[in-house]
Amino acid sequence: xxxxxxxxxxxxxxxHALQGITFHVDEGEIVTLIGANGAGKSTTxxxxxxxxxxxxxxxxxxxxxxxxxxxxxxxxxxxxxxxEGRRIFAPLTVRExxxxxxxxxxxxxxxxxxxxxxxASFPRLKERINQLGGTLSGGEQQMLAMGRGLMSxxxxxxxxxxxxxxxxxxxxxxxxxxxEINSQxxxxxxxxxxxxxxxxxxxxxxxxxxxxxxxxxxxxxxRENPQVKAAYxxxx
Amino acid sequence: MxxxxxxxxxxxxSADALSVAPRQSGAGLAWIGRGFLLALAALVVFILARNxxxxxxxxxxxxxxxxxxxxxxxxxxxxxxxxxxxVRLINFAHGDVFMVGSFVSFFAVSRFSxxxxxxxxxxxxxxxxxxxxxxxxxxxxxxxxxxALAVVIERVAYKPLxxxxxxTALITAIGVSFFLEFxxxxxxxxxxxxxxxxxxxxxxxxxxxxxxxxxxxPQTPAPDxxxxxSSIFVIIVVASILMQILLQxxxxxxxxxxxxxxxxxxxxxxxxMGVNVDRVISFTFAVGAAFAGLAGxxxxxxxxxxxxxxxxxxxxxxxxxxxxxxxxxxxxxLVGALIMGQAEALTAGYISTPMRDxxxxxxxxxxxxxxxxxxxxxxxxxxx
Numbered sequence: 274x275x276x277x278x279x280x281x282x283x284x285x286x287x288x289h290a291l292q293g294i295t296f297h298v299d300e301g302e303i304v305t306l307i308g309a310n311g312a313g314k315s316t317t318x319x320x321x322x323x324x325x326x327x328x329x330x331x332x333x334x335x336x337x338x339x340x341x342x343x344x345x346x347x348x349x350x351x352x353x354x355x356x357e358g359r360r361i362f363a364p365l366t367v368r369e370x371x372x373x374x375x376x377x378x379x380x381x382x383x384x385x386x387x388x389x390x391x392x393a394s395f396p397r398l399k400e401r402i403n404q405l406g407g408t409l410s411g412g413e414q415q416m417l418a419m420g421r422g423l424m425s426x427x428x429x430x431x432x433x434x435x436x437x438x439x440x441x442x443x444x445x446x447x448x449x450x451x452x453e454i455n456s457q458x459x460x461x462x463x464x465x466x467x468x469x470x471x472x473x474x475x476x477x478x479x480x481x482x483x484x485x486x487x488x489x490x491x492x493x494x495x496r497e498n499p500q501v502k503a504a505y506x507x508x509x
Numbered sequence: 510m511x512x513x514x515x516x517x518x519x520x521x522x523s524a525d526a527l528s529v530a531p532r533q534s535g536a537g538l539a540w541i542g543r544g545f546l547l548a549l550a551a552l553v554v555f556i557l558a559r560n561x562x563x564x565x566x567x568x569x570x571x572x573x574x575x576x577x578x579x580x581x582x583x584x585x586x587x588x589x590x591x592x593x594x595x596v597r598l599i600n601f602a603h604g605d606v607f608m609v610g611s612f613v614s615f616f617a618v619s620r621f622s623x624x625x626x627x628x629x630x631x632x633x634x635x636x637x638x639x640x641x642x643x644x645x646x647x648x649x650x651x652x653x654x655x656x657a658l659a660v661v662i663e664r665v666a667y668k669p670l671x672x673x674x675x676x677t678a679l680i681t682a683i684g685v686s687f688f689l690e691f692x693x694x695x696x697x698x699x700x701x702x703x704x705x706x707x708x709x710x711x712x713x714x715x716x717x718x719x720x721x722x723x724x725x726x727p728q729t730p731a732p733d734x735x736x737x738x739s740s741i742f743v744i745i746v747v748a749s750i751l752m753q754i755l756l757q758x759x760x761x762x763x764x765x766x767x768x769x770x771x772x773x774x775x776x777x778x779x780x781x782m783g784v785n786v787d788r789v790i791s792f793t794f795a796v797g798a799a800f801a802g803l804a805g806x807x808x809x810x811x812x813x814x815x816x817x818x819x820x821x822x823x824x825x826x827x828x829x830x831x832x833x834x835x836x837x838x839x840x841x842x843l844v845g846a847l848i849m850g851q852a853e854a855l856t857a858g859y860i861s862t863p864m865r866d867x868x869x870x871x872x873x874x875x876x877x878x879x880x881x882x883x884x885x886x887x888x889x890x891x892x893x
Contacts, residue, residue: 324777348783360778362771373771376764377783425783 274333275300275429275460276321276352281330283313283320290316292484293330298429298462303455305463305471305492307505308481314464315357317481318431321462322354323347334429349377353427357434357464359418363407367398370406370417374424384424391420394450412443419450429460436467448474468505472496480505546875560859569736571858572851577742577811579850580749584804585827586834586842587756588659588797594837595773595793597675601682602662604824605689606655606798610805611815612699613651615706623647624709644709648806655802656795663794668787686824693817706813712741741811748807752800753843759796760839769793773837822866826853829873835886844884848872 276298283291291313298304306314319325321332323344332340339347344354362370371391375384392399395416401409406417415435422430432451436444444467452474455461465471472478478495480488488498495501561568585607592600617623624643627634666685670678694701714725718735725731760766771779772789780786808823809815830849834841852872857865876883 322781324780343785344777344780345783345785348781354781356778356781360775362774362778364774365767365770369767369770372764373767373779373782373784376768421782 274298275302275335276462277331277333278317278321279331279333281317281320281332282328283316283325284328285316285325290484291320294479294481294484294486296479296486296489298460301455301458301460302477303451303461303463303475305465305468305475305478306481307465307468307471307478307495307501309504310466311483312481313484314481315433316484318354318356318433318462318464321347322352322431324354348425348427351426351428352431353422353425353429354431355418355422355433355435357437359411359414361406361409361414361417361421363405365406367402367404367406367409367417370421371398371424374421377425387424387426391423394423394453395420411438412440412446415439415443415447416450419447419454423454423459427459429462430454431462431464433464434466435463436465436470444470468501469507472506542878546879556859557855566734566736567858571854573736573738573742574858575851575854576847577745577850578853579847580745581804581808581811582823582827582830582849583749583843583846584752584800584807585823586831586846587752587800587839589828589831590834590836590839590842591756591769591793591797593831595769596667596671596678596790598667598678598682599828599836600667600794600797601679601824601828602685602689603797603801604820604822604827605686605693606659606662606820607801607805607808607824608693608815608817608820609658609689610651610655610802611706611809611819612693612805612817613654613802614647614709614806614809615704615815617647617650618709619707623650640710647709648803651806652799652802655798655805659794659798659801660791663791668790686821690817690821699817701817703814703816706809706815708810708813710810712739712810714739739811741807745807745811748803749843752803753839756796756800756839765789765792826869829869829876831883833872833876833883835883838883838885841883841885 274297278297279295280293281291281295282289282293294313294317296304296306306317308314316325320327323339323342323346327340330340331338334347334350334352337350339350339352342350348354362373365373368388371388372384375387378384378387397413398416398420401413406414409417419432419435422432435447435451439447448470451461451463455474463471463475472492472495475492478490478492479486480495480501488495488501490498496506585603588603588606589600592598592603624647625639626646627639627642628636631639662685666681667678670681693699714731714737716723716725716731716735716737718732720732720735723729723731725737731737758766760769768779768782768784768786768789769792771782771784772786776786779789804823805820808819826849827846830845831842832845833848834843834845849869849872852868853865856868860868880886
């Protein structure tokens with residue numbers, strides 16, 4: 274198991290946001306967490322990447338306990354979190370954003386290679402390389418956020434709502450690239466409100482409701498579950 | 510989602526600490542205010558023009574003293590603006606770190622004769638080279654001590670308050686400022702007295718005019734109509750400009766500089782890049798304080814009498830300079846500081862000496878009324 278989360282509890286002040294969730298991601302998988310707004314999907318990713326502390330439970334990555342490891346250390350281990358809302362650095366250029374993605378690495382030649390690989394996936398970024406991040410369109414910003422994440426050469430990519438606010442055409446494009454990244458050997462934990470799209474690329478899925486996992490299984494099984502159909506896929 | 514707002518209390522807490530609420534007065538009142546400011550500006554231009562035409566030599570002399578002050582303020586203002594840019598804190602203890610810089614160099618020179626170590630270690634060395642290396646050693650020591658002091662202050666006083674309301678940290682900064690002033694005033698620390706400062710090197714005066722350029726000595730006074738300046742003026746200008754360039758390079762070209770700019774925008778996401786944001790913040794405090802330490806030594810050499818409250822006014826004026834230039838903006842700090850230096854020198858020269866401090870804070874009030882974001886400042890960023 275690449276990532277193993279066991280009985281994870283997270284609080285925001287008095288709010289019990291995650292009430293003991295257990296899930297795992299295997300090597301080479303795309304696993305998706307779906308659920309309504311506020312179900313705790315983003316919270317889960319933030320706990321895994323170390324941005325918020327876990328009150329109880331254990332997070333293991335490659336067998337190592339990373340529950341109390343600070344966020345900046347977790348990146349070095351090979352877990353990269355592409356946060357919700359893209360969070361690119363607006364006053365920095367596209368190149369500088371990508372370079373920051375490679376902050377943990379030191380070999381300049383290798384970093385340059387990774388950058389070329391990112392440009393191969395996202396040719397638009399190459400055209401905009403000296404533009405400020407804040408001047409990019411929403412879709413381009415999403416590409417930059419994902420490209421920046423890939424610059425750390427993660428084994429596990431945590432993607433939070435990559436389709437948010439994008440046109441249907443761009444959503445297709447982003448999901449095509451997610452599959453491509455996965456086929457090159459990066460495991461992906463994908464959080465999405467667009468459950469239909471997420472289930473179409475994922476191998477397995479977990480359904481979150483108010484801080485607990487209510488359903489899990491292969492993407493196929495989850496897609497065919499009648500409650501999921503009614504609640505998340507808009508099928509009566 | 511609720512998480513996003515929980516994560517960044519500092520950035521979204523309230524309006525910028527420096528900005529004013531939208532004024533609700535009628536258009537008529539606004540016009541009176543604008544008219545008053547325009548009349549004030551016209552008066553200033555008139556006084557300056559008349560004096561410039563009256564006696565251009567004196568005017569140039571005053572501008573030189575303004576430049577000397579301005580470039581010192583620029584060094585201090587960098588620390589205010591860098592720290593504000595990254596942690597949104599106005600570090601009022603910064604002026605006192607500048608004072609500590611002066612004192613460190615005083616003790617290094619007067620008590621330990623650090624400035625003469627090259628001559629002691631290498632007896633054959635040329636006196637000029639010895640002075641140069643000795644003086645640089647004194648300056649570097651002051652910069653290191655100030656940097657270390659600022660890192661300690663940040664760890665002890667500000668870091669525990671990183672997620673507290675901004676006003677809490679601001680009040681703490683004022684507390685730290687008082688602590689440094691009055692702890693420094695203890696007899697076994699710096700003592701409360703004015704102390705004559707022993708310079709690590711001699712300062713010479715030069716004249717420049719129609720007859721060329723030369724050194725001012727008792728035998729050869731400056732010819733009529735020439736302008737005089739001192740060697741420390743040249744050193745201040747050169748050092749300040751060098752530090753500006755160094756800082757630009759640091760922020761724009763280096764990895765830590767990129768991390769600093771990223772931390773200024775979005776700390777949680779910067780951590781996700783693998784950046785230890787706490788270390789970046791410490792580094793920012795250290796760099797700003799090192800500049801203040803350098804300024805402290807140069808200031809003491811230029812105005813060689815030091816005491817524990819010497820940092821208050823230069824510190825506050827550098828703060829005004831940073832606000833005037835647009836706090837958070839590095840070029841703004843330089844431009845604001847040069848304007849402040851001129852305002853102070855011209856006021857002292859043409860109105861009255863005590864007025865110079867009043868003018869500094871009048872500028873602060875006008876900036877906050879007319880353009881709270883300063884010359885280079887941008888309105889508070891929107892969150893993407």
